Amino acid sequence: MSELRQDPVSQRWVIIAQERDSRPDEYVSTPNRRVAEACPFCAGNEIVTPEAVAVYTMGDALAHAGQPPTWQVRVVPNKYPAVRHNANGPVRNELFGTRVSANGVHEVIIECPQHAASLTELSDDQLRLTWTAYRDRLSEHARDAQWKYGQIFKNVGSAAGASIEHTHSQLIVLPHVPSDIATELASCRAYHEARGRMLLADILAQELAAGERIVAESDNFVAFCPFASRFSYETWILPRRHSAYFQRGGDGSPTDVELGELGRFVQKLLARMEAVLNRPAYNFFLHTAPFDSAPYHYYHWHVEVFPRLTKAAGFEWGTGYFINPVSPEEAAKTLRG
Ligand SMILES: [Zn+2]
Ligand SMILES: [Zn+2]
Secondary structure (H helix, E strand, C coil): CCEEEECCCCCCEEEECHHHCCCHHHCCCCCCCCCCCCCCCCCCCHHHCCCCCEEEECHHHHCCCCCCCCEEEEEEECCCCCCECCCCCCCEEECCEEECCCECEEEEEECCCCCCCCHHHCCHHHHHHHHHHHHHHHHHHHCCCCCCEEEEEEEECHHHCCCCCCCEEEEEEECCCCHHHHHHHHHHHHHHHHHCCCHHHHHHHHHHHHCCCEEEECCCEEEECCCCCCCCCCEEEEECCCCCCCCECECCCCCHHHHHHHHHHHHHHHHHHHHHHCCCCEEEEEECCCCCCCCCCCCCCEEEEEECCCCCCHHHHHHCCEEECCCHHHHHHHHHC
8 A cells, every 4th residue: 555654854755656666677777987096086187177175085004115195085176166156246136036046065985096987986094084084174164154054965867867877976155055954954843842852862772773774883873765755765863862963163063983984884785785676876965053153953964875776757757755665664674684
């Protein structure tokens, strides 16, 4: 039987329609397409990208025979940005809309110097430094009062919007809080006002108690398929320790040790998805509290991962409801292995 479910955080409705399921091995995989020599993100080709805004090395550990250590993670401005810093122009109110230049920052986080198509090929250090770069770049932009929110996201495979194979992620910083984040914040605030409790902490506690949608656990992190998953095998990662902010400057952002653990935790989850779902295209993004100093203690930063196995079609675009052919209970069971 199909079931209509509502997500308590995003308020989105989804239709869980198990009978539309197709087996994981029927999904089309995304092949690795080419050799590294023309890759703009490989070490040696730095000249092709804009100058780095941040570079992470492993210090002296990698210095061989007097050679300086190479970078492990490199952050560069996006060469083809969706938004531009100082694109400030006048706000023009037209009859039925508002027009303003797209002001913001668009950066690319290159996750390793060697050509790797998947973050499952990253070393522990590269994983830790990638998640450290997420935290540091958000922290850096959060200090600038003109910015209100930073969105870290990753696209893998052309079906998920990637145009370059070399494993990388992106950051777009905006002068306002996007509506999806605003909705999540409003749900969490309303729940906190009504019950004096944290919505995402309660969801986590309930998922851990029930167990059926839990995918994986580590000392500090839990992965589960959310009750109202929009996409087949959609998985959320929450920290056990309550914290609204991933960036520094708010309450207790993740420590260096936690970032290392988180990097390995996400890698393990994606390795499992690659194995079970035949290397699907996927996206993930990091939701965190906005940059301003308003109290967001009722919120919880988290990561949302979704393989792109189904396409949003007419019904989804028409209604905003998603049809998901794999129940989150089934999905979690498969991902647990
Ligand atoms: Zn490359
Ligand atoms: Zn979210």
